[in-house]
Amino acid sequence: MPVTDVTHDLDALTLTITAEFAAPVERIWQVYADPRQLEKVWGPPSYPATVVEHDFTPGGRVNYFMTSPEGEKFAGYWRITAVDEPRSFSFEDGFADMDFTPNPEMPVSTNVYTFTERDGRTRATYVGTYETAEGLQKVLDMGMIEGSRAAINQIDEFIAS
Amino acid sequence: MSEDDEERADALFHALADRTRRDIMRRVLAGEHSVSALAAKYDMSFAAVQKHVAVLEKAGLLTKRRNGREQLASGDVRAVRSVASMLTELEQVWRGRIARIDELIAFDTTTHPDQED
Secondary structure: OOEEEEEEEOOOOEEEEEEEEOOOHHHHHHHHHOHHHHHHHHOOOOOOEEEEEEOOOOOOEEEEEEEOOOOOEEEEEEEEEEEEOOOEEEEEEEEEOOOOOEOOOOOOEEEEEEEEEEOOEEEEEEEEEEOOHHHHHHHHHHHHHHHHHHHHHHHHHHHHO | OOHHHHHHHHHHHHHHOOHHHHHHHHHHHHOOEEHHHHHHOOOOOHHHHHHHHHHHHHOOOEEEEEEOOEEEEEEOOHHHOOHHHHHHHHHHHHHHHHHHHHHHHHHHHHHOOOOOO
């Protein structure tokens, strides 16, 4: 498994996860810099992501939506705050309306992704911070429904096979 | 898990093992909805939707309050989780993304030499 370390900071509401990939930094950078690759990894298979705008520069926006198995769409955005290709980038991640206007009632997380290379392999460090426990709760509440749905669909598939 | 936890898990999974109820949850987690506004979203009777809302309420997933003649429902699962378990849940989402990146780059190396058709 590529994940090498995980830290939970309960006071700062920060999750830090470190992973190691068998590819150089430039290859991992591409995953984020190329909208077609980003949408392959961002959403789970049951909730695929579609990236509709991808301005990967400071102040730029990455707009995407995720589609439920029933075809309902949920929109989200990244507001890019810093880019240091191919070493790191920072962004705010939030929910939006279907015209990609940020939804102020939904929480925003602050994220810093950092990539360092050693012997042709990439160590990726992902740090995400929520401002309040309620904010994190809200995000997970949405995700929990997705997760239980995915699990239940898997049971359906198992029974059908 | 204690007997209480087991019962709560049963109620939770029963409540979420229905497509309409999961859909109702997604709506009420994003914001408060009146039961009549929810009922208008589905091709079923008001009473049927009200029944779904009652199951979710019993599982502790949503709370209802009265406002005049309306019943307003909002999502509430905070009782179920601590900050520690929330970060663990978020970790699972991130692990999923990392696993997908790993698959994506593995696909490069396995298909690169003879990808032409």
